[in-house]
Amino acid sequence: MNNNTIEQADEPVIVAVTGASGAPYALRLIQRLARTGMTQHLLLSDAARVVLKQEVDLDLPAEPKLAAQALASALGVDADAIHCYGTRDWFSPSASGSAGIRRMIVIPCSMGTLARIACGASDNLIERAADVMIKERRQLILVPRETPLSAIHLENMLKLARLGVDIIPAMPGFYHRPETLDDIIDFVVDRALSHMDIATPEAKKWGQ
Template sequence: MNFGTKATEPVIIAVTGASGSCYALRLIQRLAAAGVPLHILLSDAARVVLDQELDLKLPADPAGTAAALAEHVSVDADNIHCYATRDWFSPAASGSAGIRRMIIIPCSMGTLAHIANGASDNLIERAADVMIKERGQLILVPRETPLSAIHLENMLKLARLGVEIIPAMPGFYHRPESLDDIIDFVVDRVLHHIEMPNPAAKKWGMA
């Protein structure tokens, strides 16, 4: 799979404790298979959800986490780099590292609220704050229902700052035949927004 020149540009992928960890793993799989350097941040709650939803128990140390993720999604671990939630020396913690793209998938309402209000209490929130201040590309994939007025106001605040909100709301016009088809629909939308060529994606009006 060749995604072109974008494959040389690193991406931060953050995973929080919202339901929908399958989306994160599919995105990691697709980007890692394309040779994109990935900087992966997982909240403590994300580790619990990965175990609950997918029976994936991750080691505590970053190197072990990277190896376990790579094995689970059947990709080479060379381009997967994981960091502890308080590793303030990671590339994600500073704009001087030059990383210009970050995706939080799935994004919990708690993480979204912290980002919307500039509260950087962990590396995920700090990395998002960096992306906003450096005017990079920040994509949030929230997964919550129903949405309260607080949730909506926080999303509106971030959207006005240029943050892209791509809710985990799969379409059905492509007539999905499996859970994988539904997962891919959301991940394909994320790949489209980071301008990764993805010919296999189902498009409206195209057979």
Template structure:
């Protein structure tokens, strides 16, 4: 029997854009929901994690899995990390039938290469697979200001059915901490993934 859509594995990729807290929080929330994640970190993402979250990850993928699980207080069984050159990863082939992928945060360089169909590493290849199989791809870009090139690339991807969820905070829920600002964006991603999320702050709700 196949898993219910909510429980199916998800590819989560982090790139070198600022906003490591968004990626870490999404990984934590998905694990708490019982969802297995295929995790891919770019080299630049590791630099940003050290800079923004004081999290220095080992090069070995198994050790990375253990370190992230410990840092986020989640079961390591919910994570499987892959190197950027692991072409035997399930994320590298459409036959693995992984139906959802999130790049959070997504650098403009990664976004441009995805829009152009370039597959120089596993993140880009996984996104290419999701697109060619007409599955769900969510990109969380974090850049400002946006150039015409950035906007044209996002429009191109949007026309292909990609969900573009920029890392833009909202304030109608009166956030009182940085965590609440991060959670708002992650709640929007979870909503698009159709992951049950009763903690989400919704407009018009009490």
């Protein structure tokens, strides 16, 4: 999975947001993708909505279309590129490999979601979409945010890594001399976008 090169940057991507702490990472990624004009299939867990309200004072409507509009307004991007789905919407393109979507990222990824993906639970749309990525040998990126990590967490990540899943923990570096909180958030988001072969003007690379 890691060796598959995505040549067309305008292909749709699935963005899933769970209840782990780290809502600013998700918002920055959604914003960056929207600015490229790329279509996003956005999946929000119930816990993610709670965390968004707690961490960034963003209270999204329950209705998916209204949630997408509110999110786009808050981020200053075009709502047409964001398609939000309920976690039980089994008719979403994310639910089937035949839709042909080749990239998915879970940011931030809770340890509960990671565990359920590792065991193939597929109990909601986020887990089902991740299961599709794995079974179709497409790109799945998980951005876990937890500390400390237990042996259970590590074993689940190892299992998924051996299946070809990209594990990109929300562990910002400091060699780029961050001056603001945005710089720290961007570091993690830039790494995720790089692994998705998506170039954005804001991205900073080593040596720049």
